[in-house]
């Protein structure tokens with residue numbers, strides 16, 4: 001608007017300014033004060049009312065119904081000590097099947113000591129994004145350790161596993177691209193796909209013929225294509241035929257991302273994950289994703305892959321660039337946990353034995369464990385959300401802490417209890433929990449019966 005050298009208004013701008021002032025004087029342009037005072041059209045009440053958000057009424061209805069039939073919420077229980085194979089809730093000790101700590105490394109002396117040493121030296125926070133606040137040695141130690149696990153060129157860690165998936169998928173794909181994932185994929189992948197604006201397609205659980213068919217029909221209509229599968233599926237405890245997924249992605253010219261959040265520490269003889277379990281070369285997967293919250297006694301997400309991918313992520317993914325770096329004690333703890341995992345494959349072997357014990361025992365008792373392959377995660381499917389919630393409550397009364405997974409997290413017909421089994425559970429704890437589950441499941445009323453007796457009680 002001003003002449004750069006003289007700092008004066010140009011002739012044209014001066015004329016425009018005079019015309020504006022003249023119009024303002026004549027009352028043609030309302031002043032800011034007049035605009036503030038003028039009445040605005042009324043908005044409907046729900047525009048500012050949080051209780052009108054989608055799903056809010058259903059949540060309240062479910063809570064009221066649960067209260068009427070005396071069902072206590074199993075969620076947000078307060079644990080008074082480290083929640084491992086056992087936990088303390090309200091002065092009572094429970095056998096715990098609701099924590100991921102697969103190899104029992106949360107609270108391991110070496111892991112806690114690493115966190116304490118990092119606090120002593122660096123405090124508890126990185127205090128800004130690593131781009132500006134810089135790195136701490138534990139960030140790079142952890143990243144190098146994880147990159148090695150996948151024979152990858154590089155790795156990057158971020159403060160949240162969920163945000164890692166959302167951020168990277170949302171960034172590397174755009175509206176001309178295609179993303180294809182298994183129907184049971186984690187929410188963070190779906191949210192990342194939505195953010196990217198790419199065309200989204202899902203294929204039935206582990207049905208690789210369907211994946212192949214989908215790509216044959218649609219791949220050529222898109223610029224880039226990303227296939228996403230989980231290593232160990234977090235709701236069902238099974239895994240895809242990774243060698244075949246790789247063959248499909250190579251044939252169709254797609255990227256492959258494996259979210260092995262639950263496979264690390266669990267799959268493969270040494271717990272390296274699904275690539276070790278299935279004997280594939282990890283370099284044939286374009287993007288390895290995992291979390292620090294399952295086996296590595298921390299919190300956060302990581303990506304491992306080519307140097308170009310990681311370089312790009314570190315300057316373009318908002319969840320890294322515009323978010324604080326991983327807290328130093330968390331990075332140090334997860335790095336220490338990784339060292340223990342690599343040094344003590346016995347833990348992985350114990351976990352495998354425990355997972356198999358659970359599955360065999362559940363099958364012997366006639367429980368429906370779906371497609372679980374008996375490694376660390378086993379559902380017990382009861383097929384109705386209310387039944388799953390009631391079964392969880394009955395087991396809590398018997399000293400077993402296990403969470404129900406309800407609709408909409410899974411389809412109603414697949415509502416379940418989900419057991420996380422760890423290396424620290426004893427055979428007795430597992431056998432007792434399974435026997436209690438079978439006994440209580442046998443005596444459960446159906447949702448229809450509960451509703452019928454509820455209606456009758458209202459009529460009395």
Ligand SMILES: Cc1ncc(COP(=O)(O)O)c(C=O)c1O
Nearest residue numbers: 160161162186234261291293300
């Ligand atoms: C398969 C999978 N991916 C990603 C995440 C997100 O990880 P985080 O809980 O560390 O944010 C989870 C969390 O449970 C998960 O199960």
